[in-house]
Amino acid sequence: MDFFDAIKARRSIRKFTDAEVPNAVMQKAFDAAVLAPNSSNVQTWNFIWCKSLDVKNKLIMACLSQSAARTAKELVVVTADPALWRRSQPYLVDYVKSVSAPKQVIMYYEKLIPISYRWGFLNVMAPLKWLIANGVGLFRPMPRGPNTRGDLQEVAMKSAALACENFVLAISAQGFDTCMMEGFDECRVKNLLKLNSSERVVMVIGIGKAADSGTWGPQFRIPKKLVTKEM
Numbered sequence: 056m057d058f059f060d061a062i063k064a065r066r067s068i069r070k071f072t073d074a075e076v077p078n079a080v081m082q083k084a085f086d087a088a089v090l091a092p093n094s095s096n097v098q099t100w101n102f103i104w105c106k107s108l109d110v111k112n113k114l115i116m117a118c119l120s121q122s123a124a125r126t127a128k129e130l131v132v133v134t135a136d137p138a139l140w141r142r143s144q145p146y147l148v149d150y151v152k153s154v155s156a157p158k159q160v161i162m163y164y165e166k167l168i169p170i171s172y173r174w175g176f177l178n179v180m181a182p183l184k185w186l187i188a189n190g191v192g193l194f195r196p197m198p199r200g201p202n203t204r205g206d207l208q209e210v211a212m213k214s215a216a217l218a219c220e221n222f223v224l225a226i227s228a229q230g231f232d233t234c235m236m237e238g239f240d241e242c243r244v245k246n247l248l249k250l251n252s253s254e255r256v257v258m259v260i261g262i263g264k265a266a267d268s269g270t271w272g273p274q275f276r277i278p279k280k281l282v283t284k285e286m
């Protein structure tokens with residue numbers, strides 16, 4: 056499917072049929088998801104395909120039993136956790152050393168990432184980071200964060216949301232349908248999937264084949280001129 060056709064074909068589906076989603080379709084979508092651009096390439100995301108009937112049923116309940124979750128053939132939970140920098144950092148250091156990356160990039164992954172991705176107990180490192188960023192920022196352009204755990208979770212969630220979009224478009228390009236959901240009880244989802252305390256649930260994605268009554272109507276957006284600006 057053409058790129059723009061896949062974008063147009065994607066709709067948020069609230070009712071799926073009983074049609075199975077082939078494993079190959081799911082795998083291709085996971086492959087596309089992990090190719091999403093992400094902050095510092097630290098890949099602080101997880102894609103949890105909930106296959107067990109028990110987990111699925113509990114997840115549907117945590118998604119407030121909404122029809123998009125209830126009728127979905129497959130459910131994937133996408134999470135973001137800034138603490139996962141520890142998982143990718145050794146790979147990234149090896150990688151940047153193996154290619155012709157500038158010395159500063161190697162330094163960045165070896166020294167700066169471990170500092171900037173730590174927040175300390177009760178955000179103890181945040182005030183110091185804030186002072187440095189805003190002090191230097193008085194004299195030259197300077198990123199003013201992330202400083203707190205919340206800031207770092209926001210960074211991780213931004214990247215994970217991009218991966219979600221890659222995922223749903225890849226499903227759409229293969230002739231299947233999705234619904235992204237943030238209507239869920241995050242505490243229950245976290246307990247169910249035994250997530251880390253710093254891990255946030257970004258979205259639950261329902262996947263399947265759209266039923267004829269899968270959408271409420273044609274796709275609707277407010278006029279483009281209201282949301283696109285030039286300065």
Ligand SMILES: Cc1cc2nc3c(=O)[nH]c(=O)nc-3n(C[C@H](O)[C@H](O)[C@H](O)COP(=O)(O)O)c2cc1C
Pocket residue numbers: 065066067068069121123234235236237238239258274275
């Ligand atoms: C972050 C996010 C959360 C959403 N949460 C839900 C949800 O919990 N339940 C639902 O039915 N749709 C949900 N949607 C779908 C939106 O309602 C939908 O994208 C919007 O109405 C536009 O429709 P379209 O996707 O068919 O173009 C969500 C979409 C996004 C991007």
